[in-house]
Amino acid sequence: MVTEAQVWEALADVPDPEIPVISVVDLGVVRDVRIEGERVHVEFTPTFLGCPALEVMRAQMAERIAQLGAEPEVEVVLDDSWSTDRITADGREKLRAAGFAPPTPRAPEGPQLVQLQSNGFRCPYCGSRDTALENIFGPTPCRSLRYCRDCKQPFEQFKTI
Amino acid sequence: MLELHRQEAVKDELDLPAEPGFARREPHSGGIAATRKKGAHGGNMVSPVLRRVSVPARAEPLLEIADDELILGWRDSEWTGIAPFLEEDVAFSSIAQNEIGHARALYELAARDLGTTADELAFDRKPAEYRCCELVELRLPEWERTIARHVLYEQADAERLARLKASDDAEVAGLAAKIDREEAYHRLHAEMWHERLRNEPRYVEALEELRPLVDRRDGHTPELALLWEEMTSVRRSQPAGTTW
Numbered sequence: 107m108v109t110e111a112q113v114w115e116a117l118a119d120v121p122d123p124e125i126p127v128i129s130v131v132d133l134g135v136v137r138d139v140r141i142e143g144e145r146v147h148v149e150f151t152p153t154f155l156g157c158p159a160l161e162v163m164r165a166q167m168a169e170r171i172a173q174l175g176a177e178p179e180v181e182v183v184l185d186d187s188w189s190t191d192r193i194t195a196d197g198r199e200k201l202r203a204a205g206f207a208p209p210t211p212r213a214p215e216g217p218q219l220v221q222l223q224s225n226g227f228r229c230p231y232c233g234s235r236d237t238a239l240e241n242i243f244g245p246t247p248c249r250s251l252r253y254c255r256d257c258k259q260p261f262e263q264f265k266t267i
Numbered sequence: 268m269l270e271l272h273r274q275e276a277v278k279d280e281l282d283l284p285a286e287p288g289f290a291r292r293e294p295h296s297g298g299i300a301a302t303r304k305k306g307a308h309g310g311n312m313v314s315p316v317l318r319r320v321s322v323p324a325r326a327e328p329l330l331e332i333a334d335d336e337l338i339l340g341w342r343d344s345e346w347t348g349i350a351p352f353l354e355e356d357v358a359f360s361s362i363a364q365n366e367i368g369h370a371r372a373l374y375e376l377a378a379r380d381l382g383t384t385a386d387e388l389a390f391d392r393k394p395a396e397y398r399c400c401e402l403v404e405l406r407l408p409e410w411e412r413t414i415a416r417h418v419l420y421e422q423a424d425a426e427r428l429a430r431l432k433a434s435d436d437a438e439v440a441g442l443a444a445k446i447d448r449e450e451a452y453h454r455l456h457a458e459m460w461h462e463r464l465r466n467e468p469r470y471v472e473a474l475e476e477l478r479p480l481v482d483r484r485d486g487h488t489p490e491l492a493l494l495w496e497e498m499t500s501v502r503r504s505q506p507a508g509t510t511w
Contacts, residue, residue: 154449156368184372185441187449212322216451219458241354242456243361245369247449267448 108174113139116170123162126205134192137183146176150237151188152247153267154247171217201264202230207252209264217266222250229254230261237261247264325436326377327398330388331484332427334372334399336489337389337422340366341498342403351410359413360452369446389500394487394495402480404491412459415428415473421457423481424450 117139118131130136130150138149148167152160158204164180171178190209193201198208207230213221222239229237233257241251285403296386343363350356381388402420428450431443466471505511 154365154368155372155445156364156366166463184376184445185438185446188445216448217455219455222455224287236306241292242452243358244461245357247361247365251354263453 107144108121108141108176110139110141112174113141113148113176114151117148117167118172119165120166120170123159123166124157125201125206127200130167132197132200133186134194134197135163136167139188141176141188142176146171146174147179147181149181149183150181151185153188154161155184156247159246163177173220176215188267193264203225203261204259206249207261207263209266212266216245227252227257227263231259232257268384302377325439326380328431329373329377331398332424332431333370333388334375334397335403335420335424336366336373337370337497338399339403340364340370341494342406345406345408347414354409358456362456365449365453368382369449370444372442376442387503390499394492396489397487397495398484399484399487399491400475400481401483401488404488404494405477405480405491406494409469409473411464411467411470412473412477414464415458415470417453418457418461419451419477419481420473421454 114131117136118129119215122128122133133153135150135153136148137151138147140147148171150163150167152193160182164182167267168178168180171180180249189212190214193209201208207227210227222242225235225237227237228235229252230252234254236255237252238255239250240253240260244251244262248265248267249266251260253260289503298469337384340363346359347356347363350359366492371385372494378385378388380458402416405412405416407416425447428447430442434440434443
């Protein structure tokens with residue numbers, strides 16, 4: 107019989123299909139793992155509801171658990187329990203190293219336009235804070251586009267959710 | 268130009284927040300025709316309504332929002348490739364993807380109560396059975412009218428989500444909270460464009476023209492049926508007995 111620790115370790119091998127440098131565990135989307143006899147029940151939360159990676163993640167997690175010889179049961183939880191604050195310190199560093207600026211901490215009042223248009227966001231390449239908002243939206247629901255005025259490099263900023 | 272229902276009293280006040288949003292709809296147990304498919308259906312036949320069910324109280328408001336988000340998502344996606352700026356191609360495509368994702372989650376919750384599936388609710392009902400407001404139905408190839416709809420919709424949607432977040436039903440409240448966090452970015456985008464166009468007469472006129480449609484749900488514009496034809500054509504063309 108598999109243990110919870112083995113399942114967590116196995117899930118740490120499952121990459122985010124859109125940003126493969128981090129795993130679903132780094133991303134903080136795995137909310138719970140329960141062993142019920144031969145069955146492994148995993149609860150996970152989507153990052154964004156329209157994220158096309160959702161089904162891929164679900165299938166990859168099920169496949170990885172099946173490799174442990176257990177019967178996977180992966181449940182998608184549609185509530186507000188995921189936040190970008192749940193991305194691990196490791197995960198944030200991996201994002202930054204891959205050129206994605208990690209999300210800023212969640213603020214009680216939610217995101218504000220003046221804040222996004224301010225220069226408080228750090229360029230993942232050169233570390234400058236002199237960066238401008240190019241687009242609230244980006245190539246996937248979870249990212250915005252910014253431009254670094256110092257190193258002249260456009261970059262993707264993880265949205266705070 | 269479409270013939271639209273004009274508000275009698277033109278509002279001078281255009282600053283947000285302007286008008287009350289979607290009217291509060293008390294849950295009630297009316298009947299809806301939930302379509303049930305027996306396997307695939309072929310030709311151009313609309314899936315027959317096989318049974319009428321009494322809608323559990325919470326499914327009714329969920330369907331209303333889900334239909335709004337699905338139809339608006341479809342309309343927003345029409346800007347992909349033709350927006351006035353490349354960045355707006357990206358923005359409206361992303362917003363459309365979010366809206367359709369919200370619709371899917373809401374349909375899934377409603378489908379559990381109704382004993383059906385999200386896909387059947389999204390695509391196998393007849394146009395008259397959708398509960399969306401007229402605002403989301405219109406094809407708006409003019410940028411200023413699209414932005415006016417965006418501003419009006421996001422404002423009303425925010426008020427509706429605030430009510431749902433306070434629901435006693437933990438599943439409804441939880442999902443509404445999740446949706447609202449994503450919608451916050453849509454609101455920022457709408458706010459940015461409102462600031463940019465607020466003194467532009469074409470935009471001001473579009474706001475006045477579209478405002479009455481925010482809460483009009485008694486019937487549908489002819490445009491919904493046209494959209495529905497496109498939206499469901501592939502699904503309806505599936506040969507009987509096959510799967511994708």
